[in-house]
Amino acid sequence: MPSLPDVQDPVVVDRVGKTYGPHRVIDELSFRLRPGELTCLLGPNGAGKTTVIRMLLGLTTPTEGECLVGGTTYRALARPLTWVGSLLDGPAAHPGRTGRRHLRALAASNGIDSRRIRVVLEQLDLTGAADQRVGEYSLGMRQRLGLAAALLGEPPILILDEPGNGLDPAAQAWLRQVVRGQADTGRTVLLSTHLLSEVAVTADRVLVIAGGRLLADATPDELTSGSSSLEGAYLRLTSPFSTHSAPPDQPQPGGLQ
Amino acid sequence: MRRTPGLPRVSGSAVRAEVVKVFGLRSTWALLLTANFVGLVIGVMTLHSVAASWFSLSSADRMGFDPTADALTGFQFTQLALGAWGALVATGEYAHGTISSTLTAVPRRGNVYVAKLVVLASVSAPLSLITVVATWTLGQTALRGQGLDASWDDPGVVRALVSATLVLTVVTVLGYGLGALLRHTALALSAMVAVLFLAWPAARAIESITYLPDRWLIANAADALVSTHPVTGPNALRTPTPGAAVLEIVVYLVVILGLGAWRFHRDPP
Numbered sequence: 109m110p111s112l113p114d115v116q117d118p119v120v121v122d123r124v125g126k127t128y129g130p131h132r133v134i135d136e137l138s139f140r141l142r143p144g145e146l147t148c149l150l151g152p153n154g155a156g157k158t159t160v161i162r163m164l165l166g167l168t169t170p171t172e173g174e175c176l177v178g179g180t181t182y183r184a185l186a187r188p189l190t191w192v193g194s195l196l197d198g199p200a201a202h203p204g205r206t207g208r209r210h211l212r213a214l215a216a217s218n219g220i221d222s223r224r225i226r227v228v229l230e231q232l233d234l235t236g237a238a239d240q241r242v243g244e245y246s247l248g249m250r251q252r253l254g255l256a257a258a259l260l261g262e263p264p265i266l267i268l269d270e271p272g273n274g275l276d277p278a279a280q281a282w283l284r285q286v287v288r289g290q291a292d293t294g295r296t297v298l299l300s301t302h303l304l305s306e307v308a309v310t311a312d313r314v315l316v317i318a319g320g321r322l323l324a325d326a327t328p329d330e331l332t333s334g335s336s337s338l339e340g341a342y343l344r345l346t347s348p349f350s351t352h353s354a355p356p357d358q359p360q361p362g363g364l365q
Numbered sequence: 366m367r368r369t370p371g372l373p374r375v376s377g378s379a380v381r382a383e384v385v386k387v388f389g390l391r392s393t394w395a396l397l398l399t400a401n402f403v404g405l406v407i408g409v410m411t412l413h414s415v416a417a418s419w420f421s422l423s424s425a426d427r428m429g430f431d432p433t434a435d436a437l438t439g440f441q442f443t444q445l446a447l448g449a450w451g452a453l454v455a456t457g458e459y460a461h462g463t464i465s466s467t468l469t470a471v472p473r474r475g476n477v478y479v480a481k482l483v484v485l486a487s488v489s490a491p492l493s494l495i496t497v498v499a500t501w502t503l504g505q506t507a508l509r510g511q512g513l514d515a516s517w518d519d520p521g522v523v524r525a526l527v528s529a530t531l532v533l534t535v536v537t538v539l540g541y542g543l544g545a546l547l548r549h550t551a552l553a554l555s556a557m558v559a560v561l562f563l564a565w566p567a568a569r570a571i572e573s574i575t576y577l578p579d580r581w582l583i584a585n586a587a588d589a590l591v592s593t594h595p596v597t598g599p600n601a602l603r604t605p606t607p608g609a610a611v612l613e614i615v616v617y618l619v620v621i622l623g624l625g626a627w628r629f630h631r632d633p634p
Binding site: 166167182183185192194199201203204205206212213214217218257 | 378379391457461465469470472
């Protein structure tokens with residue numbers, strides 16, 4: 109494996125805000141990630157996790173502030189897949205294309221050696237399904253294809269939105285291992301989730317966000333101290349933003365996740 | 366709108382990626398082959414019918430017969446299909462949610478927009494040229510028995526065939542521009558059908574006031590370029606001069622592709 113490029117501040121979110129019409133989705137959000145660290149972005153539905161990730165990937169333009177990856181904005185990266193591997197919520201590949209075609213298009217767009225396609229297909233256990241159309245894939249296979257795409261360019265930074273979605277427990281355990289392994293080889297990994305179990309086992313650091321604001325930035329142990337469990341700590345932190353327990357006069361956090 | 370000054374740049378790698386994507390779909394092949402085959406069959410059959418009924422046609426119909434332009438009548442179907450293909454290349458990304466994946470691979474949006482445009486035009490133009498020339502050649506064979514056929518070196522024939530190819534290519538990229546602008550397959554297809562076909566009765570409805578909208582129809586601009594002898598009768602008022610027709614097509618391209626580019630630069634959903 110080639111050595112990773114030395115990135116001082118792999119991911120910087122600096123006083124970022126995002127407003128959609130009357131909805132304040134992200135408010136004055138700042139954090140930095142360190143290489144070799146696995147960070148979990150944790151929060152309830154509608155917290156703004158996906159918006160943060162889409163801003164980091166240049167898909168959503170922040171209203172204020174800036175998001176930097178590898179020291180620059182994502183849109184300024186010449187071969188972004190060799191810097192940042194990403195997995196987004198929802199389908200990434202056209203159902204009419206085969207998995208191999210999907211990866212081939214991505215490799216072509218970033219000048220990635222086509223031998224990498226075989227490597228990631230093997231790594232994600234998709235070799236047998238590579239020439240099937242993505243429309244015939246199960247949810248778990250689609251998720252693995254998304255991970256294969258993220259690893260295609262051997263990037264030093266990984267940004268994964270809800271990577272555990274659609275995976276069965278065995279696959280979840282396998283995912284934790286893969287993600288942990290990526291961080292242990294010096295990569296910077298940001299993973300969003302609303303599943304608490306993933307966090308407790310894997311993360312070096314947890315960022316809790318709700319209502320578009322950062323509520324906590326701590327290790328899982330720090331977060332748990334003072335509460336009986338991580339779940340207790342999480343529920344206590346996010347209860348003002350929860351749709352289940354908010355009192356009627358409490359303003360609800362706006363809109364898009 | 367924030368944009369870097371100058372023309373949008375397109376990279377070879379972005380174009381290669383779009384080629385892999387476009388030809389990885391069975392629907393692309395099915396649509397292109399069907400559309401061109403239908404255009405060819407209708408054109409050749411039309412000339413067969415004319416040749417078979419030539420002696421029973423009125424003298425006005427015989428005067429109006431154009432062995433080149435009439436060979437290309439089936440290409441309205443081809444236009445519809447190519448415009449739909451162009452629209453789908455843009456709207457498919459939104460319908461299937463793949464636009465996010467596309468833009469994380471190539472984050473400069475102008476680069477993606479132009480790469481898709483380049484692929485569409487460079488597939489549509491040679492394919493259309495082959496079908497147009499094949500249809501014309503087979504069509505003239507059908508007319509030979511009656512001595513009605515045109516030949517290569519007749520005035521206007523080469524211009525007509527090149528223009529027909531150009532119009533098919535233009536319609537493909539106009540469909541794409543509408544798809545990028547509207548981001549929705551049903552809306553884009555409706556808009557394209559409205560611009561290409563349904564504007565015709567609307568323009569006719571106000572002919573008592575002006576013929577100007579008629580002359581701005583893409584179909585009539587195409588007629589002006591494809592006819593090998595001057596258009597006569599009531600259609601003469603509806604048809605622009607060849608120079609005006611070229612200008613109109615350029616205006617359509619600039620406006621619709623410009624609107625598509627503007628929307629494509631905005632954040633995806």
